[in-house]
Amino acid sequence: MKTTDITLIGAGLAGCLLAIYLARRGFAVKIFERRADMRRQGVPAGRSINLSLSERGIYALKELGLYQAIQTELIAMPGRMLHLNNADIQFQAYGSRDTDVHYSVSRAVLNRVLLDSAEMTGGVDIFFNEYCRDLNLQTRRLSFRNEKNHQQHALDFEVLIGTDGSGSAICRSLMAEQLIQCHHEPLLHGYKELMIPAKQDGDYCLEKNALHIWPRGGYMLIALPNADGSFTATLFLAHTGRDSFQSLTDENNILHFFNTQYPDVVPLMPQLVATFLRHP
Incomplete structure (x- = not known):
């Protein structure tokens, strides 16, 4: 096992896939996901969104x-x-x-397979109902709010990768620090x-x-x-x-x-x- 810990924000398709790759290379990975565990709680009605999986995804x-x-x-x-x-x-x-x-x-079916596979690597820990509120780059610290009990807590990180998609807290924080430029158009x-x-x-x-x-x-x-x-x-x-x-x-x-x-x-x-x- 490599000594570097990697933190991912978002346990969707991209986050789970990346976590599997990293774990198989010997990294310890932690994923923080805002939603509940979809394997134990169904996807909200009307938001499943089937995927058209191309050759790249199959590969x-x-x-x-x-x-x-x-x-x-x-x-x-x-x-x-x-x-x-x-x-x-x-x-x-x-x-x-x-x-x-x-x-x-089905996006949900594919995501469940990836969640199971990530955990089965033995190198991935997934924390659900954890909303990433903020990122402090100077202290290398993340701020979270638990969506079930509303308690807030902080986490220090070594390497951080944002896979939290639209409305990304990571992207928002990097924009606030003027490290990246990003334009949002609804x-x-x-x-x-x-x-x-x-x-x-x-x-x-x-x-x-x-x-x-x-x-x-x-x-x-x-x-x-x-x-x-x-x-x-x-x-x-x-x-x-x-x-x-x-x-x-x-x-x-x-x-x-x-x-x-x-x-x-x-x-x-x-x-x-x-x-x-x-x-x-």
């Missing part, structure tokens, strides 16, 4: 010997299926080679997760091996296949304006919007209105 999993652990959850997507507003459907391959394939996978669009269930016999309602996209100019709907025959659909739409989340607040407006823009999808979503109103 990393194979290099760490984790590909077999996730292989049964992967669904091959050699291309995208475009559902145009004139009811035309076009398939666009990702490439000319047979290996030009993306794979649909997106004008948001997203809402919906569901296309499997048929009664368990089969898929749409072509299984494709990323489905319904492009509509300034917004779109996508759907990625799941191993249980369902599709996780995601609507990307402006926050405000004529066609926006702000305007879709009741059953009549929601059904009018979908029947106008996505009439072929409505019969595939029996719980469309209830799910739309329930999910963030």
Whole structure:
């Protein structure tokens, strides 16, 4: 075991993958994650966000010997299926080679596999419900707040790597010290997760091996296949304006919007209105 301890902030996909690499090189790794342990507490409804895993992601999993652990959850997507507003459907391959394939996978399932694998190295300790509030570079000290009991505490670090994504406390602290420059521009669009269930016999309602996209100019709907025959659909739409989340607040407006823009999808979503109103 190397003498240098490495601290990571964020136990998402990037943090867990990095921790495994570091632990296998002999480093002692500590990960601090703001959220609860997703293996013991479910992912909040409407925030699972399926992944389209490319060749680079597959390579990393194979290099760490984790590909077999996730292989049964992967669904091959050699291309995208475009559902145009004139009811035309076009398939666009990702490439000319047979290996030009993306794979649909649940982010939560993949993250759980990586969390388990990180802990199994014996060199990674993961601390959940720990929100990194601040970083003091002069004293090399991190400030945390526990999200369960709200107690605050500090931790000294040797080497620190931020893998905490959007809203990163590490990035914010480095900006405050003028060590980096970063520009944040809020997106004008948001997203809402919906569901296309499997048929009664368990089969898929749409072509299984494709990323489905319904492009509509300034917004779109996508759907990625799941191993249980369902599709996780995601609507990307402006926050405000004529066609926006702000305007879709009741059953009549929601059904009018979908029947106008996505009439072929409505019969595939029996719980469309209830799910739309329930999910963030």
